[in-house]
Amino acid sequence: MKMCDICGKNEATLKVRQMDKEGRATELNVCAECARQRGLSGVEEIKSDSGAVLAELRSKIEKQDKEIVCVRCGMSFAEFKRAGRLGCAECYRAFHQQLQPILRRLHGAVQHVGRTVQQGRKRAQERLEVQRLRVELEKAIKAEDYERAAALRDRLKKAGDETGT
């Protein structure tokens, strides 16, 4: 008897396509309960050995994966499954539920242990803003857009850039 790859408790009755650690699609055995939690209706009635029904389920999952989208970068979960790479830091929040079984399989854990980011966060964000403005300013100067350059210089001053360049 194959056990469910998500909960590890129930018997797996379904195969679902998922990502492995190399970013390739691989089959995952899932129990009816976990499949329902992922929002798939009527899956209990499906026989796992039926090719046609599996294909239908697959396309249903694919369609559903396309609808899970990161609001910040626009990447869909389906896109992530194809490419194996996330679009931005926010994707981890957007795909939180979907990533859990993947992380568990890759790492055997879903909670970080170890070094944390402690200091300098706010300062770092300010620095990034300063950096953005510096790049803009350089571009403006190169393009001889002095009006814009002057405005950017003011913003840089306000953003606390001591160099004033």
Added chain:
Amino acid sequence: MKLVPEKVGAWLLGTGPDSEFVISTRVRFARNLAEVPFSPRMKPADGELVVETVRWALADSGYLNQGQLFTDGMLSEPDGFYFVERHLASPDFITQKNRKGLYVSDDETISLMVNEEDHIRFQALASGFDFATAFSKASALDEKLEGQLSYAFSPELGFLTACPTNVGTAMRASVLLHLPALVLTREIEKVLRGAYAIGLLVRGIYGEGSETRGNLFQVSNRKTLGQSEAEIIEVLTSTCRQIIDYEHKARQFLMHNLRVEVEDKVFRSLGLLRGARIISSEEATNLLATVRLGVALGIINELKIAEVSQLLVLVRPANLQAILGEKMDAAERDERRATFIRQKLVR
């Protein structure tokens, strides 16, 4: 910007602990900026922003004074492979098209890739089996950068990376082992399977997808989430210690039972290297690795481990071209390589 091709990194000096068995120890961290899209969603302006932000962070933290930041032109194919061969950059980094930067410290023990798969990937290399040095050097840079940059981090998942394989500590720690005796005694498979079973990864000398040449194996952690940096290094240290002990025993076995055969193999390799007029990079690597074993076993006394380890890097195509200062086709290179090795091995 200038390369110094004849000078090899301090990590290749062969002075570290257990140099007879271990070429180098490496600790690498992946970090991303919270506010910037990851590589798959990156626009040219984002790439530029990351490169420039990192340039400032390196300058402000004093690192830029002790090294160089190379940018696009020098990092493209085929020139960029110079850095790959020196273990300072990955092949993927050289082939990818986004705006990129590579920082290399003067002694080549620290390097940092901007816009590889993650915004920032930096490593510290130490000679021999020496996690203490590699880890503290990489951590020191991490702390400096953290004060300057806004890392993408979540308390639940740790450092957020473009690929979920690296999330958490986002740390990859590895040891480059030279295991010829385990290969000769056919024990290697067993050892490597054992390492894999406890969650480690074994790969060839140039990382992912590369073949195992010269009996050189890179052992690293596979998992990054749920284990602290210290725990990961502890497991790697104890496992590699065991592998080194196996290799040591296998070498003793060979010396007691098959001494003449080993000597024959070693001196034939040295003879080929000293006599060849045409030699490929692959053949040179394999022969040099056997000579390295001979030096480690005291069969060859006229050479030092460090000399041989350095040659392993210098005979690679891009480094050879950099040393000779001209572009060559493969056939010409094989000829010049043979001459170069002969000159280096002459006594």
